[in-house]
Amino acid sequence: MSSDNEYNTPRPRRVTAQIVAEAAGVSRSSVSRAFTPGAYLDADKRKKIHEVAAQMGYQPNALAAGLKDGRSHLVAVFVGNMRSAYDTEFVMALVGQLNPLNKWPILIDGGDQSAEKAIQQVLRYPLDALILRGGSMQAEVVTHCSKIGVPMISAGRVVEAQGVDNVCCRNAEGTRIATRVLIEKGRKKFGYIGGPEAFSSSSGRRAGLLDSLAEAGLSLVAETDGDFTVDAGHRAATRLLTTHSLDALICANDATAIGALTAARDLGVSVPETLSVVGFDDIEMAGWPTFDLSTVCNPIDEAVEHVIQLLEKRLKNPLKASETILIKPHFVPRGTH
Amino acid sequence: MSSDNEYNTPRPRRVTAQIVAEAAGVSRSSVSRAFTPGAYLDADKRKKIHEVAAQMGYQPNALAAGLKDGRSHLVAVFVGNMRSAYDTEFVMALVGQLNPLNKWPILIDGGDQSAEKAIQQVLRYPLDALILRGGSMQAEVVTHCSKIGVPMISAGRVVEAQGVDNVCCRNAEGTRIATRVLIEKGRKKFGYIGGPEAFSSSSGRRAGLLDSLAEAGLSLVAETDGDFTVDAGHRAATRLLTTHSLDALICANDATAIGALTAARDLGVSVPETLSVVGFDDIEMAGWPTFDLSTVCNPIDEAVEHVIQLLEKRLKNPLKASETILIKPHFVPRGTH
DNA sequence: ACATCTTGTGCACACGTGGTCACATACGCT
DNA sequence: AGCGTATGTGACCACGTGTGCACAAGATGT
Incomplete structure (x- = not known):
């Protein structure tokens, strides 16, 4: 330094x-x-x-004013991985909603290796709140925040701790619905491409898939883990499709699905005729004509709105009990299933 | 409020x-x-x-410390449009470089309609600097910054004002090189899809194209303006390709080019056999197998490095003369030309 | 003319920190 | 013992702001 x-x-x-x-x-x-x-x-x-x-x-001088009343109007926004389109879209929506409240976001990229150090440093400011979007956060940081009285709001991952509010998608329900749609279309041989094992969203989505398969008396034919990127999706799908006979590919997120889609095309597998590909999140890119990806919508605007509401409630009453809001996903039918 | x-x-x-x-x-x-x-x-x-x-x-408490020595360690980062992949990638790189310097970014999205108000509010903090990435900024804000002694560093657009340092790509040179490559390949009927007229990058890139065409005794067959998005690129390319006979399409940025590429496919025009498509920026997506876009690299890491260096110099000597650093772009040959 | 009320403004303090200055303590040396 | 020096520490101030409190001045009522 x-x-x-x-x-x-x-x-x-x-x-x-x-x-x-x-x-x-x-x-x-x-x-x-x-x-x-x-x-x-x-x-x-x-x-x-x-x-x-x-x-x-x-x-x-906002600093001096903040010093006086103990409120800096600064909000740290910790983003799991800004390289992911979903996180980027989420942050944009969040920042747009934060401004009218007179809150200013300090951005911390969890994808950066120095993220832990960065967050420690940023906590030296008397933050009004710390908002987490996905990613993993050391338990140490969480306890530190609650110790110094900085409210935390986590989106996309439920953090069980005092003073932490949560907004999260019902991941299992999302893939459950999508899987049912595919089963109704006659799909029987399912493959799954997950995210890093450590991510709760990934395991939740896998669980929903297994639920619906069990319901229909089917079982998962093949699966592998990626890292939520297009590249990983491409590699994983190539591997699965060349070693197994599949007619449906459920992906843990849209980036993975887009990679899988490309892999299918490269292998000459026709989508959706012989293979269904479904993603999760409904990022903007999923709607592009090139991809036209069927996916599960993990509604950003709704999530952000809840985050803002929780933030306001928490600021009005810092000692209130923690809340967890679960958001209902829905299937977005497009051209890949 | x-x-x-x-x-x-x-x-x-x-x-x-x-x-x-x-x-x-x-x-x-x-x-x-x-x-x-x-x-x-x-x-x-x-x-x-x-x-x-x-x-x-x-x-x-970092606020109190900053109050004392007049340095908040906060840096406002104004991003023209976070919905653009280039800007997003730029910000990520910038944030990563800012952290080791103990500078913390307050993110302002220029794409948001309340951006002007937001920036006014954020200027109430004793910022160490204001970094601009593209977008347009009211002259009023610029003079205000220089009045209150907040250094500004602009990337991607040259701002002529006291105390403003600039880092910018030689836009004209980029398209000049790319156009020459296409001409050498035998292309003769060029179309151009620009960005919003107000953006200097767009006009610079157009100028380079015209240079190289004139050099070869050619002239531009058709052109139209978009707004730097994939969608606009798609619409613009559809229009140009259905009303003119073209064998080369130069696009003001990669998003536009990706839209154009898709449009060409939709129209059954084979790329690169009968049509060359070239973008500008070399965003990550341009390298994806689906697109494999030939483009002009507008090197982010280099630009960010210069921004950081200028920032450090400016902080060491707040009264130093303004500097403008021009970055040399290079052509990235891939599969679409 | 006097009392009461309204309106506007200056003084002084608190906020939490880093640094300067002066002072206390301890130690080594003659 | 006396002195000089090295080291550690407490008291204070500055940073820029918002606001409670007291007070002044003016307006109104009897």
Whole structure:
């Protein structure tokens, strides 16, 4: 780590309320009041102050304000893997909803190897909250957060801990529904391409598949694990399709499914005539004409909305009991099943 | 905007150095020193303090520290459009490089309609810097930043203003090279699908195309503008290919090219046999087997590295003259030309 | 003219930290 | 013992803000 004292030229300091006060010929308190909506201040004086402030480029220092009331309006957003399209879309939706609440997201990429260190450092700020989107988080960090009173909201993975709220998709139900649709279409020889074993979403989705197969008296013909990427999906599907005779391929997420789709084409297996391919998440790309992927929708807008609601509730009442909201997925029929 | 005073239950305040001092039986100063690398403190006492602090979950409040030395270690990252794969990849690389410098990114999505308001609010924090990745930024914001002494670094678009450093790709050179390659292959009837007119990158890329065409005594057969998305690329290419006879399609970015590629397939035009399609940026997706897109590499890692270097230089010397670094693109031959 | 109420503003404090300064303690040397 | 020096530590201040409190000034009522 580089030394912090290597700055030779000091930065010209920011304009402060004191400076504005002197320039406008009023007291510093009045400047502060001019920027505080509810405060008593003569209308003319307020206008004058705003003019001077605008000219000098003054805005109240959010850091100092936060120091006073213990609320920084900063929210750390920990993203499991920004390289995944689902996570990216999720973050975009989340950031869009955070802004109107006056909350500003500090982004931490869980895919980066220094993520743990990064999160430790970011926790030195008095965060209003820590939002987790997927990924894995050391238990140590969770307990640390609850110890220092930073609320956590986890999306996509249920974290059982005090003061942690959760929003999660009913993963098993998603694949259960999709599998039923395929069985009704007459599919019998199912393969599964999962994600990393450590991810609860992956195991949940697999469980739903097994449920529906059992229900119909079928069993899983072949399976293998990937890492949620297109590349891994391609490799895994190539392996499965060349070693087994399959008529349906359930994938743990859309990226995997897109890789599998490409692999099928490369092998000359026609989709959906002889093989059904189904993904999970319904990322934007799944709807592109090239792929036209049948998938299970893991609704982002709904999830984000719940996250925001939980955040607001938690901020209003920091001591409230933890909540877990489960979201119902639905099947999106397109051209690959 | 919601009132800020609607929090009924006050959050239990953070553990402070004072509390730790009392618990450890030392003075507050000693606690501070225990967390300051260079400071004099008895080794045993330091160890003791660290133990107590760890147990209580204490970490120095970064806000208060920043208030003191005028450096928040926060960096606003304004992204033109996080829905674009290039921007996403850029941000990921940037965030990864920012963390080791102890800088934390506050993400602002320029694609969101409230982006202008958001940036105004975020500027209330004493940011160490504002990094722009593409997109358009009101001149007002730029002058405001320079007025309050927040350094700006723009990537992908040259902003001519005091205290603004720039990193940008030689866009014209990129398409110039690509066009030459296609001309050497015997292509003569070129079409161009641009981006929004307001984007300098789009016009630069078009200029390079025209250069090389003129050089070879050719002229542009047809062109139209999109909005840098796959969908727009698809629509634009469909229009161009059905109304003109073309053997080469130069696209302003990869997303557009991928859309065009799909459109060509849909129309039964064989690529690369009868039509060459070339993109710009070399996003990850361009390398996927499904697309195997020939394109111009707009190197992200190199750009990010320069941004970081400029940032460090600027922080060391806030008054230094502005710099503009131009990056040399190169052609990436794949299967679509 | 005096009392009461309303409205506006300045003072002073708290927030949590890092650093400077002065002071206390201990140690080595003559 | 006396002195100089090295080392450790406590008291204080600055950073920029919001706000409670007290007070001043002006308006209104009797």
